Amino acid sequence: MATKTLDTKTGTAGTETASTSTTTSSGETAASKKTTSVDNATVNEDEMKSSPLHKFFVSALKDIYFAENAIIDALEKMQEAATTEELKEAFEDHQLQTKKHVSRLEKVFKLIDEKPEQKECKAIKGIIEEGEEIIKSTEEGSMTRDAALIIAAQKVEHYEIATYGGLAQLAITMGHDKAADLLEKTLQEEEDTDYDLTEIAETYINFDAEQED
Ligand SMILES: [Fe+2]
Numbered sequence: 001m002a003t004k005t006l007d008t009k010t011g012t013a014g015t016e017t018a019s020t021s022t023t024t025s026s027g028e029t030a031a032s033k034k035t036t037s038v039d040n041a042t043v044n045e046d047e048m049k050s051s052p053l054h055k056f057f058v059s060a061l062k063d064i065y066f067a068e069n070a071i072i073d074a075l076e077k078m079q080e081a082a083t084t085e086e087l088k089e090a091f092e093d094h095q096l097q098t099k100k101h102v103s104r105l106e107k108v109f110k111l112i113d114e115k116p117e118q119k120e121c122k123a124i125k126g127i128i129e130e131g132e133e134i135i136k137s138t139e140e141g142s143m144t145r146d147a148a149l150i151i152a153a154q155k156v157e158h159y160e161i162a163t164y165g166g167l168a169q170l171a172i173t174m175g176h177d178k179a180a181d182l183l184e185k186t187l188q189e190e191e192d193t194d195y196d197l198t199e200i201a202e203t204y205i206n207f208d209a210e211q212e213d
């Protein structure tokens, strides 16, 4: 609650509840720690920016910013390689969503007064490479290819879910309420996509794939 003062400083919202919660006496250590920083707003912001947790948060944002951009290209290839219309459409829809994720991340960078930069994410590169291997090693037009592509895509979603889930929680802890809302919105879309992919696999793909020689 005391961290709300950071929000007022950076010009973000999230101050509505702050005014009603300043009278607490239960979280005394946190409250007194923050009170000192309210006295000197500039020092407060500098302190925040040089804190190890803030640095990690920014670095992780750069990592997922790289990942989202790489995923846009990967989804294009997966869409072209997919056999069924249902899967092609799912990849197309999620590619559009992924473009929104990129612009949401740019807003998050802005909200915390940092520049949007990409930092190479080895994990997503590896997961995407696995998807490319699947395209090479499965027959074009086969349902087996779709079954395998779905799993490859779900590995991407799970990487994103882990990242956005953790970053949204950190944003809340650090008082970046608006940034947390944006990260949670993306998290929800990644979770929905993961669920939809399972539905597609079970409804249209897996049974037919099992029949293939
Ligand atoms: Fe995404």
Ligand SMILES: [Fe+2]
Pocket (backbone or CB within 6 Å): 094, 098, 156, 157, 160, 190, 193
């Ligand atoms: Fe995604």
